[in-house]
Amino acid sequence: MERHLLVTVSEKYDNLFAVRFVGNFFATKEEIKVTLLYLTPRPPRVFEADQETEFQAGKSEAIGRKALNQAKGELLKLGFEEDQVFTRLRPRRLSKVNEIIQEGSEGKYDAVVVGRRGLSWMEHAFNESVTRVLFEGTWDFPLWLCRKPEPERKHVLACVDGSESSNRMLDHVAFILKQAQNHDVTLLAVSRKGKVGERNAEEVLKKGRALLVEGGVSTDRIRFKVIHEVSPGKAIIKEANGQRYAAVAVGRTGAGMGLLKKVFVGSVSRALFRELEGAALWLA
CATH class of the missing domain: 3.40.50.620 (HUPs)
Incomplete structure (x- = not known):
């Protein structure tokens, strides 16, 4: 397609x-x-x-x-x-x-x-x-x-929380990566005491993998990462820069108030929007 x-x-x-x-x-x-x-x-x-x-x-x-x-x-x-x-x-x-x-x-x-x-x-x-x-x-x-994307970067960091919006984002990532076979995807859960919002982090990651596989991404291209961090924005930026991902994908709203909305209007103060460089930010 x-x-x-x-x-x-x-x-x-x-x-x-x-x-x-x-x-x-x-x-x-x-x-x-x-x-x-x-x-x-x-x-x-x-x-x-x-x-x-x-x-x-x-x-x-x-x-x-x-x-x-x-x-x-x-x-x-x-x-x-x-x-x-x-x-x-x-x-x-x-x-x-x-x-x-x-x-x-x-x-x-x-x-x-x-x-x-x-x-x-x-x-x-x-x-x-x-x-x-x-x-x-x-x-x-x-x-x-896209703020100053670096052409040599590879792969996608998909930030998941188990919400409907997060699942839609994964549908989009799978749709793109089914064609872009040169990239893999890492599912990232920013966890507090093993929970992402009210959901179990391990279950969120398993559900995310199932959605990617259903969308056409093979299991050998899917990886997992759990980070224990109070601030989702800081954790996402640190991981994206450390591993040099080409893109960071986040659902437009999430569990409770919404992961992305928390990042933009909370203490991180729109850090992902204004400070993420080198990688593109995908909002889906």
Whole structure:
């Protein structure tokens, strides 16, 4: 089955982190389709339109098309074929975060991939309303956040807690890794006294393995790790950096208040969002 990824693009060639992550993560590109998205600035309201604004709109479109062509060229250099890469120029009418979410929902993509520039949009607007959009909204696609991913990294760290959201995340990891055979997966349970929330850590890991196998990942590609740590965010970052994982996958909500939401609004203060570098963060 084909995997279709939406990858956001900026005009800065040096900031094509999302593009390069996708190109480097998949050793073989068969069954992968990529749509590159560039958002132009908000168009003026009708009564504000004049010759100057029309000129600026045309200039923005030209910049966007150049950025899309550069990003496409980068993917072709990394092994994609011409007919696997599509481009989309979208005039922005909402906030950039909401525009990406709307495009991701409308396009039925298997994941939306955001690079450093997209992350800066989110950081700039990171307040209560954006937190709700990211963690409590109705968007139903996985989101990959790429801050300076390192191309030589391998494998996926999947952080599990036995919740429905965690299980959905594992479905997504299995769907991607069934194609990306060059990567294995480690199931990580951040435990307190043998429990992940109210669940037994060992049972959470066994259930996680079953879901991955059901999704097409062979047992020899699945490993386990239990860390006894009060702060999930610190534990995840330390493990990701120590073992140099290419991606860290977390469910968007979890047991109780939600693992990911705790990481973002608790004492770790959004550490995973702002401090995870080298590896992509997959929210599913």
